[in-house]
Amino acid sequence: MLELKEVNVFYGVIHALKNLNIKIEEGEVVTLIGANGAGKSTTLKAISGIQKLKSGEITLNGESINNVGAPDIVKLGISHVPEGRRIFSRMSVMENLEMGAFTRTDKSEVKKDFEKIFSLFPRLLERKEQMAGTLSGGEQQMLAIGRGLMSRPKLLLLDEPSMGLAPIIVKEIFSIIKEINKAGTTVLLVEQNAYMALNAADRAYIIRNGEIEMQGDAKTMLQDEKVKKAYLEG
Template identity: 70%
Template sequence: MLEIQNLNVYYGAIHALKGINLKINQGEIVTLIGANGAGKTTTLRTISGIEKAKSGDILYKGKSIKSLSAPDMVKAGISHSPEGRRVFSTMSVLENLELGAYTRKDKVQVKKDMDYIFSLFPRLLERREQYAGTLSGGEQQMLAIGRALLSRPKLLLLDEPSMGLAPLIVKEIFSIIKDINKKGTTILLVEQNANMALQCAHRAYIIQNGKIDIEGDTESLLNDNKVKEAYLAG
């Protein structure tokens, strides 16, 4: 579904992504894990058109999308739930969700999809008229994922969905991510919580200093001594 080929991204003189290669097949959850500053968020931002690559290519369903704008990425079927959630704090939960469907004209189906989001996240239904800024961190994360899903993505990019959340909420979020995938959405998951990410995903890439260091199926990586020592300690 998506293939990154020898991608290089710079921030001024800083070489943030150094020739990375990555592939996601339809129906998979693939996780990209690594330390702070390793290049995880840059990878997602480049896929979704927010950052521009200096060289290399990004193929989506066999076609290059490297030059598409971020809004065109959404229209193509790629949606991005960003790091830090980035909800619109002075807008209601319902208004935030409606923004996720801004490219769509099929109002009847949007209503059905809204009902689906509320079935995934019942707390959002209870708080639909509240300002998003009054929600807890976990509720804001649910809102960010729900907003991304309302564009009906074929590929969902999730950036650090567990960041700053209590362990019980993290467990709930990862359970919902699996449910979303079972409904047919392919997911690229960026995470610092390597243990949870590897238990959730089918395959994984480990990025270090802008380069892919290790890749493989998650079962083998969970049992890899190098991975255990570097990412799963404790």
């Protein structure tokens, strides 16, 4: 479905991604784990058209998206839920969800998707007229994911969905991620909580200093001694 081939990204003189190769098959949950500054968020920004490549290629269903702008990448079926939520704090919950559907013209189907989001996140229905900035951290994360789903993505990019959340809310968010995937959306998950990410994913990539250090079955990685020592202990 999605493939990154020999992707290189620079921030000025900093070589952020180094000949990165990643493949994602339709229907999978794939996780990308690594330390702070490893290149995880940069990878998602490159896929969603926010960060330009220096070289290499990104293809969606075999077609290059290297020169496609971010809004058009949303239209192609990729939605990016960024690190830190980035909700519109002075807009209501409902208005935030409407912004997620900005590329769509099928109003009757959009209305159905509001109902789906509220079914997935009942707390958002209770707060639909509330200003988004007054929501709890967990509710804001739910809103960010809901907004991302409003474009009806084939591939959902999730950047650190557990960041700053209480453990009980983290479990809830990961349960919802599994539901989203079961409903037919492919997921690429960037996450520092390696234990939760590997439990939720089918396959995993470990990135270090902009390079893929290890890849394979996510559940097998949970048992790998090197992975345990580097990412699961302490």
